Amino acid sequence: MNADIPPWQSGSYGTMVRCALWLLTEVGEGEIFTKTQLREAFPETSQIDRRMRDLRTHDWVIATNRDDPTLSPSEQRFVKKGAEVWKPGQARAKSATAAMNATQRREILDRDDHLCRICGIAAGESYDGGIETAQLDIARREVLKPGGTAVEMVTECRRCRVGGRGQQTDVTDVLSRLGRMSAVERQLFAQWVEADHRDFSAMERLWGEYRSLPAESRETVRSSVGRP
Structure with a gap:
C-alpha cells in the first residue's frame, strides 16, 4: 500500500474520509463494489451510502447503474479519485461544482432546451431500436479554454454521459479550426450556430x-x- 495513504480502519478520521480510503485501498479505481460490501466494511454506520455520496462534492466519481447501464442496481463503480480528503484542509475544501439545488438544475435544463447536448435526444424519447428511453441529467464537463481549464454544467442523456466520461472539451481547438474555415464554410456554420440545429x-x-x-x-x- 502507498505509504502516503493512511489505513482506512483508523479511528482518527471521520466516516467520509475512511470511506475514501476504503475505496482506494480495498476497491481500486475502475473497479466494481456492491452495497453489501460497503455496509459490511462500515457496520457501525447506518447511513454509509450517504457518507460515500458526500465524496462527490470533492470531485470523487462513483457511478451507479443510473450512470453506467452495465452495473446492476446493487453495484457501483469507483471511477476516479478526487481531493485527498484525509489531508489537512482537503475535506473542508468543497468543490466549486458541488451539488446543485432544484432551481439551478431547472435553469440548466431550460438553457439546453431539455435536450442532450451530445445526441439531441429528449427525456423519455426512445433511442434507435425503441428498446431504451432516454433519461437526462446534469453533467460536469471539463473545458479547456484560452485562459485555462474550467468546469461547466451541461445536459446529457445517460448513454452519452457514460460514453463520454472523463473526456475534456477543447474550446481552443474548436476556435482554431473555425479560424481555418473559408468564408462560405463559416457562414454555413454560423447558420447552424444561430439555429442551434443542423439537418x-x-x-x-x-x-x-x-x-x-x-x-x-x-x-x-x-x-x-x-x-x-
Missing part, C-alpha cells in the same frame, strides 16, 4: 446507420457498393 443529409444518415451495423452486415453492404 443531416440522406447520405450522412445512411453512413451513420452503416457504421452501427454488425461486422457481417457491414460486409454485405460493402460488397454491394458500386453495383448498379
Whole structure:
C-alpha cells in the first residue's frame, strides 16, 4: 500500500474520509463494489451510502447503474479519485461544482432546451431500436479554454454521459479550426450556430446507420457498393 495513504480502519478520521480510503485501498479505481460490501466494511454506520455520496462534492466519481447501464442496481463503480480528503484542509475544501439545488438544475435544463447536448435526444424519447428511453441529467464537463481549464454544467442523456466520461472539451481547438474555415464554410456554420440545429443529409444518415451495423452486415453492404 502507498505509504502516503493512511489505513482506512483508523479511528482518527471521520466516516467520509475512511470511506475514501476504503475505496482506494480495498476497491481500486475502475473497479466494481456492491452495497453489501460497503455496509459490511462500515457496520457501525447506518447511513454509509450517504457518507460515500458526500465524496462527490470533492470531485470523487462513483457511478451507479443510473450512470453506467452495465452495473446492476446493487453495484457501483469507483471511477476516479478526487481531493485527498484525509489531508489537512482537503475535506473542508468543497468543490466549486458541488451539488446543485432544484432551481439551478431547472435553469440548466431550460438553457439546453431539455435536450442532450451530445445526441439531441429528449427525456423519455426512445433511442434507435425503441428498446431504451432516454433519461437526462446534469453533467460536469471539463473545458479547456484560452485562459485555462474550467468546469461547466451541461445536459446529457445517460448513454452519452457514460460514453463520454472523463473526456475534456477543447474550446481552443474548436476556435482554431473555425479560424481555418473559408468564408462560405463559416457562414454555413454560423447558420447552424444561430439555429442551434443542423439537418443531416440522406447520405450522412445512411453512413451513420452503416457504421452501427454488425461486422457481417457491414460486409454485405460493402460488397454491394458500386453495383448498379
